[in-house]
Amino acid sequence: MDTSDGAYALELEGVTKTFGDHVAVDALDLRIPSGSLYGFLGPNGAGKTTTIRMIMSIIFPDEGRLSVLGHPRAEEIKDRLGYLPEEKGLYKKMKTGELIAYFGRLKGLDKRAARARARQLLDEYGLGEWHDQRCETLSKGMGQKVQILSALVHEPELVILDEPFSGLDPVNVELMRDLILDLKREGRTVIFSTHVMEQAEQICEYIFLINKGKKVLDGPIGEIKAGAGRSVKLEYEGDGRVLPATPGIARVHDAGMQAEVFLEDEADPQEVLKALVDKIRIRRWDISEPSLFEIFIRAVEGEDL
Amino acid sequence: MKKIRLVALREFFENMRTKTFWIGILFFPVVLILSIVIPKLLQDHKDARLYAVLDRSGWLLEAVEERAAFPDMEKLLRVIRDRLRDGSAMKGLPPGLEGQAEAIRDMSDEEISRAASTLTMLHASPEGQKILDDLPEEVAEMVKKSGEQLRRWYSGLSAKEARKFSRSLSRSLYERVDIAPGDETDPEAPFREALNEGRIFAYIVVGKDPIETSQGNKYVSNNLTDDALRNWFARFASEVVREKRIEREGIDEEVIRRIQTPVVFKAVQLTETGEETKVESVDKAMQFIPIAFVYLLWIAIFMISQMLLTNTIEEKSNRTIEVLLSSVSPTELMAGKIVGIALTGLTVVLCWVMFFVLTIKAAPAMNLEPPFDLTPLITYPKYLVSFVVYFLLGYLLYASLLVGIGSVCNSLKEAQNLMMPVSVMLMIPLFTMFPIVQDPNGALARVMTFIPLTTPFAMMNRAAADIPTWEYLVSGVLLLATIALFVWAAGKIFRVGILMTGKPPKLKEIIRWVLSA
Numbered sequence: 001m002d003t004s005d006g007a008y009a010l011e012l013e014g015v016t017k018t019f020g021d022h023v024a025v026d027a028l029d030l031r032i033p034s035g036s037l038y039g040f041l042g043p044n045g046a047g048k049t050t051t052i053r054m055i056m057s058i059i060f061p062d063e064g065r066l067s068v069l070g071h072p073r074a075e076e077i078k079d080r081l082g083y084l085p086e087e088k089g090l091y092k093k094m095k096t097g098e099l100i101a102y103f104g105r106l107k108g109l110d111k112r113a114a115r116a117r118a119r120q121l122l123d124e125y126g127l128g129e130w131h132d133q134r135c136e137t138l139s140k141g142m143g144q145k146v147q148i149l150s151a152l153v154h155e156p157e158l159v160i161l162d163e164p165f166s167g168l169d170p171v172n173v174e175l176m177r178d179l180i181l182d183l184k185r186e187g188r189t190v191i192f193s194t195h196v197m198e199q200a201e202q203i204c205e206y207i208f209l210i211n212k213g214k215k216v217l218d219g220p221i222g223e224i225k226a227g228a229g230r231s232v233k234l235e236y237e238g239d240g241r242v243l244p245a246t247p248g249i250a251r252v253h254d255a256g257m258q259a260e261v262f263l264e265d266e267a268d269p270q271e272v273l274k275a276l277v278d279k280i281r282i283r284r285w286d287i288s289e290p291s292l293f294e295i296f297i298r299a300v301e302g303e304d305l
Numbered sequence: 306m307k308k309i310r311l312v313a314l315r316e317f318f319e320n321m322r323t324k325t326f327w328i329g330i331l332f333f334p335v336v337l338i339l340s341i342v343i344p345k346l347l348q349d350h351k352d353a354r355l356y357a358v359l360d361r362s363g364w365l366l367e368a369v370e371e372r373a374a375f376p377d378m379e380k381l382l383r384v385i386r387d388r389l390r391d392g393s394a395m396k397g398l399p400p401g402l403e404g405q406a407e408a409i410r411d412m413s414d415e416e417i418s419r420a421a422s423t424l425t426m427l428h429a430s431p432e433g434q435k436i437l438d439d440l441p442e443e444v445a446e447m448v449k450k451s452g453e454q455l456r457r458w459y460s461g462l463s464a465k466e467a468r469k470f471s472r473s474l475s476r477s478l479y480e481r482v483d484i485a486p487g488d489e490t491d492p493e494a495p496f497r498e499a500l501n502e503g504r505i506f507a508y509i510v511v512g513k514d515p516i517e518t519s520q521g522n523k524y525v526s527n528n529l530t531d532d533a534l535r536n537w538f539a540r541f542a543s544e545v546v547r548e549k550r551i552e553r554e555g556i557d558e559e560v561i562r563r564i565q566t567p568v569v570f571k572a573v574q575l576t577e578t579g580e581e582t583k584v585e586s587v588d589k590a591m592q593f594i595p596i597a598f599v600y601l602l603w604i605a606i607f608m609i610s611q612m613l614l615t616n617t618i619e620e621k622s623n624r625t626i627e628v629l630l631s632s633v634s635p636t637e638l639m640a641g642k643i644v645g646i647a648l649t650g651l652t653v654v655l656c657w658v659m660f661f662v663l664t665i666k667a668a669p670a671m672n673l674e675p676p677f678d679l680t681p682l683i684t685y686p687k688y689l690v691s692f693v694v695y696f697l698l699g700y701l702l703y704a705s706l707l708v709g710i711g712s713v714c715n716s717l718k719e720a721q722n723l724m725m726p727v728s729v730m731l732m733i734p735l736f737t738m739f740p741i742v743q744d745p746n747g748a749l750a751r752v753m754t755f756i757p758l759t760t761p762f763a764m765m766n767r768a769a770a771d772i773p774t775w776e777y778l779v780s781g782v783l784l785l786a787t788i789a790l791f792v793w794a795a796g797k798i799f800r801v802g803i804l805m806t807g808k809p810p811k812l813k814e815i816i817r818w819v820l821s822a
Contacts, residue, residue, distance in 0.1 A: 058630050058804065075634065083631035089624030093322050094315075105311055106632040151628070 008067070009034045009158050009189035010055065015064035017050055024050040026213040027064070032191065032206070037184045039200035040193035041296065042210040048193040049086050051210070052162050055191075056083050069158060079108040082156030086163045086193075088147050092136035097122060099135060100150045107154035114153065121149045125179070141172040148179065159183055161192040165199050177203055197292040209296055216299045224295060231290040232261045232269060238280030246279075248272040253294065260294060308633045312641025313648060320612065320649040329608055333601065333657040337664060353464030353477060354506040354534050357484040357496055361521065365511045368545040369538065370481075371426050374459060377467075377474045379421035381459075384470050386412055399458050402451055408443040420444055424452055432562065479534055484508075500525065507534055515542070516549050594682070595745075595768045598692055599738050601657070602765050605696050607731060609650035610703040613642060617711030618720060626803055635800040639712075643704050643792075647697065654696050658689050691768050698784055699761035703727070705791035712795075713802035713809045723809065734762030745770030754780045757787035794819045 010032040017025045025047045032038050040048045053059045054066065057074035068074045074081060091099055097118045104114030122131050125145055130138065138146060148164065164180070165173050181203060183190050194200055200207055207224065209217040217224055235258050243252045243259060248267030253260040263269060269287055276282060290298075320326050360366040385398065389410045402409065412420070419436050427433030437445050459476070467476040482505055487494035496508040506528065512521020524535045551561045620626050629638055662683055682688050706727055714720040734753070741750045745767040753763035760780045764772070797819045802810070810818075 053627075053804075056631050058627065078632055081631065083628065085624065085627035085631070087624040087627065089620075089626075089628070091319065091625060092623070093319055102311070102315055103628065103632065106308060106629075147628070151631075 007033055009036075009069060010191070011065075011067040012051075012055075013065040015051070015054060015061045015066060017054060017059065017061050023213050025054070025061070028210075028213075028215055030208060030215070030218065032189065034189055035184075035187055036189060037180070037203065037205050038189075038191045039204035039207045040191060040210065041197060041200050041207055041292065042193075042195065042216075044195055046195075046210045047213040048195075048210060049162055050213075052083075052086075052160055052191075052193060055160060056081065079154060080157045082151040082154070082159040084148050084151045084159075084161045084164055086166075088144055090135040090138075090143055090147060093134060095132050095134055096127065096138065096146050097131040099146065100153050103150040104153035107156075109154055117153050118149075121153060122146075125149060125175075141168055144168060144172070145175070148176070152183070156188065158189045159191070161190070163194060164192050165194060165196065173199070197296060201292045207292070209299065211296075211300050217295065221292075225289040225292075230263055230269075230287060231294060232263065232272075233284070233286040233288060234259055234261060234282060235284040236276075236280045236282050240280070242276070242279045246272060246275050248275070253297075260291060262290065262294065308637045309641045309644060312629075312633060312638060313645035316616070316642055316645025317648045317652075320616075320646065325608070325612060326649060326653070329605075329653045330656050332604070334660045334664075337661065341664075353480045354531075355480050355482050355504070356534060357482045357499060357505050357508040359484075359486055359492060359496055359508065359510045361492075361513050362511050362515050365515050365542060365545065369541045370460075372541045372545060373475055373537075374425040374456075375422055377476050378425050378455075378459065379418055380474055381470055382409065382412070382417045382421055383414070385409055386417065400454050402447075402455065405447045405451060408447045412444060416440060416444055420448055423448055424455060428452060428456065430558075432559065475537060479537065496525070500527065509535075509538055511542075515546050516553065593742060594688065595766050596738050596742055598688060598768065599734060599762055599766045602692060602696055602699065602762060603731070603734060605650060605654055605657075606699045606703055606761070609646060609653070609700055610707045612649065613646045613704050614707040614711040614720060614724075615717065616646065617642065617708055618714055618717055621712065621803060622715055630804070635803055636796050638803075639708055639796055639799045643701070643708060646704065647700055650700055651693075651697065654693060658693065661689075688768055691765055695761035695765050698788065701788045702758065702761070702784070702791060703731070705788065705795040709791075709795040709798040709802070709815075712799040713805060713815065715806060715809070719809050730758055734759055734766070737763075738766060741766040742769070746772070751776070755783060757784045760784045797821075 008031050010030070012028050012030040015025060015028045016023070028047075028051065040051070042048050050059070054061050055068060055074060057068075057078075066072060066074075069077055069080055071077050094102070097115070100118035100121060101111075101114040104117055105111065109117065119128075119131060122128050127142060127145060127149075130142065130146075135143065135146065144164075144167065148161065151161075152159065161180070164176050168176060177199075180190055180192065201221070204221055206219065207217065207221050208215065237257070240252075240254045240256065240259060243249060243254060243261060248264055248271060249261055250264045250267075251262045261272075263272065269285075273282070273285055358366050381399075385402070386409050389406055398406070419440060423433040423436050423440075427436065437448060440448070462476055464477050464480040467474045471477065482499075484495050484499055484505075486492040486496075493508075493510065496505075496510075499505045500508060507524060507526035510521065510523040510525070512518065515522060524538075526534075548558075548561055548565070551564070552558060556564075620629075626638075633641070665683060707724075710720055710723045710727070714723065737749060737753060737759075741747075741753070741763065744750060750763060750767050753759040754767070754776060756763075757780075760783065764777075764780065798815055801818045802815075
């Protein structure tokens with residue numbers, strides 16, 4: 001892809017946005033390398049969508065500096081960006097092919113190219129037979145697919161997807177994931193946001209964690225996990241209340257039949273296991289890196305949640 | 306610009322797929338056709354009223370019929386003349402007029418009146434002779450040659466035949482049936498019988514001496530709500546009897562007529578150069594046509610700007626707005642929407658105008674009589690041009706208001722609250738429609754002309770009058786300036802409002818948005 005914009009597809013410096021008294025995004029710094037797949041994580045209301053809207057020049061920061069593909073304002077290079085907003089809507093009366101072609105033309109494609117590309121995309125993603133159907137006839141999953149296709153029709157360099165997985169069934173989540181990986185393989189920079197950590201964990205190279213408008217964590221996922229200590233995933237039968245009481249265990253996320261257990265730094269997993277087997281029945285004992293969820297919980301622990 | 310065009314075209318084609326669009330296009334033609342066809346159907350199906358007269362005076366009926374023939378004859382001659390002039394198909398001239406086409410074609414309205422009077426109520430009198438002497442030679446010749454024949458033809462004319470000439474002839478409406486009176490003890494018996502059997506609609510009994518007293522005069526019918534026949538007969542009977550009464554007092558017939566001649570004021574209009582022009586009846590009808598146009602204009606502007614409002618709110622609530630804003634700027638989006646819906650509205654309005662022109666051209670061929678003579682609308686394109694121009698300007702004005710409102714609302718219900726002041730504003734032209742048409746250059750009309758929100762309606766309303774050019778210019782400049790201001794403010798509001806969710810902002814906040822930056 002175009003490398004003249006430098007190593008970073010996106011740079012934010014001290015970006016701040018307030019709505020009334022509420023600080024939605026607070027002095028945010030962020031650098032996203034070109035060609036990376038970057039996950040924006042955070043609970044609902046953390047400031048993900050506000051950040052994305054500022055990147056897209058839909059709203060403007062009160063303070064700070066933005067650089068999108070080397071330009072201070074995305075407005076100038078809208079045609080090189082692809083955007084799937086959080087709240088997804090389609091023109092119900094338009095045919096899917098027309099809709100995708102329309103967005104292509106708004107992004108600067110000529111009529112013929114936009115039409116050809118719309119047909120090609122629909123065929124490629126298994127919606128070929130819906131080309132002449134009105135959008136109102138699509139199921140939710142299909143609608144979402146059509147919408148993401150209309151964000152990709154002009155082959156953007158930087159793709160920003162706000163909650164692309166929300167509302168999709170497992171099959172469609174799978175499809176969406178493949179699509180995102182395809183984009184990455186084609187060399188595009190992809191940013192997507194989600195509040196479901198597992199999804200990001202599966203595919204992201206980099207993550208960016210935000211809470212209450214402030215950056216919590218940022219960097220390659222491997223590094224983040226490596227610095228986060230050990231955890232044990234276990235499956236058990238019996239009374240889970242014994243877990244926190246066991247010596248050597250720092251904290252527990254207990255789901256009833258499964259739990260994620262965090263060991264104190266000097267504890268020996270072997271000893272802990274020994275102490276547990278008398279009290280509950282252990283079916284699985286799996287020492288691994290902590291989950292993103294745990295990392296997130298730990299990172300925000302110091303702050304008032 | 307390219308993006309504005311794309312947005313506009315999409316808007317246009319999408320609107321063409323909505324029901325509102327087609328209902329809008331069909332609305333006017335349907336109303337127009339109904340307003341022409343329904344009265345025609347009603348009249349065609351309303352049979353001529355059959356009536357009978359028991360004339361115990363022995364002379365009144367004849368006198369009334371002679372007199373009633375005059376307006377009919379006048380109208381007949383006029384219809385025949387107009388058809389001859391149009392060159393439209395003349396389904397058989399009445400007998401006696403076959404060779405007279407030339408003479409009739411050149412007659413003026415006044416000559417027709419005079420000829421008709423000598424042909425009917427004055428045909429045997431010395432006065433009629435005098436009128437005849439004053440008439441141009443061919444006309445006098447025609448009357449002398451064909452008079453007798455024409456009179457006989459008219460007296461035998463059936464209502465059905467009469468309708469082929471005009472539906473408004475009294476002969477088309479009322480047809481007398483001869484019924485022989487019964488014996489001396491109960492002469493009314495056969496009349497009653499006919500009425501009860503439904504053979505006649507009504508019968509009239511004229512007393513023995515109508516000059517002395519109205520006693521014995523009677524109008525008998527089972528339907529007393531339809532008064533037209535009674536009034537019609539009574540009017541001519543009164544005229545005849547009044548003359549007889551005066552005559553009985555020994556006053557000369559000539560004097561009577563002179564006394565009875567009504568005072569007439571000719572309607573005259575001054576042109577700008579001070580020349581006097583006669584106001585034809587057509588012009589009078591034309592003065593009321595602006596009302597129809599104001600109403601149409603109002604409906605068109607209201608319907609189309611409402612479409613914009615609904616459409617904006619829909620786009621906002623179904624959340625397509627954000628994807629759009631990642632491709633186009635809010636200003637481009639708003640401009641595109643306004644232009645796209647203007648195209649939609651213009652299509653509707655031009656369809657109306659085309660249909661209108663076609664109907665007017667086709668009406669005579671289809672033997673339809675519209676309630677007004679509408680042909681001048683084509684010959685004086687001022688109406689149609691004003692209509693299209695003021696539609697566009699009025700639309701832009703109200704569209705920019707509504708698009709601003711639409712952008713801050715999340716549902717139509719919220720929008721209705723904010724719409725209130727605009728709706729009230731829009732009602733004003735409806736209330737002032739009639740006063741303005743009666744006094745198109747009066748104070749009210751002028752004031753409304755210079756209030757930009759009502760300029761389009763007021764100017765359409767005044768279209769029949771001669772409006773000074775400076776008024777066109779000044780009100781036009783004011784209107785354009787207001788449109789520019791509104792569009793600019795709407796752009797500001799749109800930019801902020803379109804992404805807002807939650808409660809619509811207070812007016813104060815909106816004003817702050819407009820004034821900031």
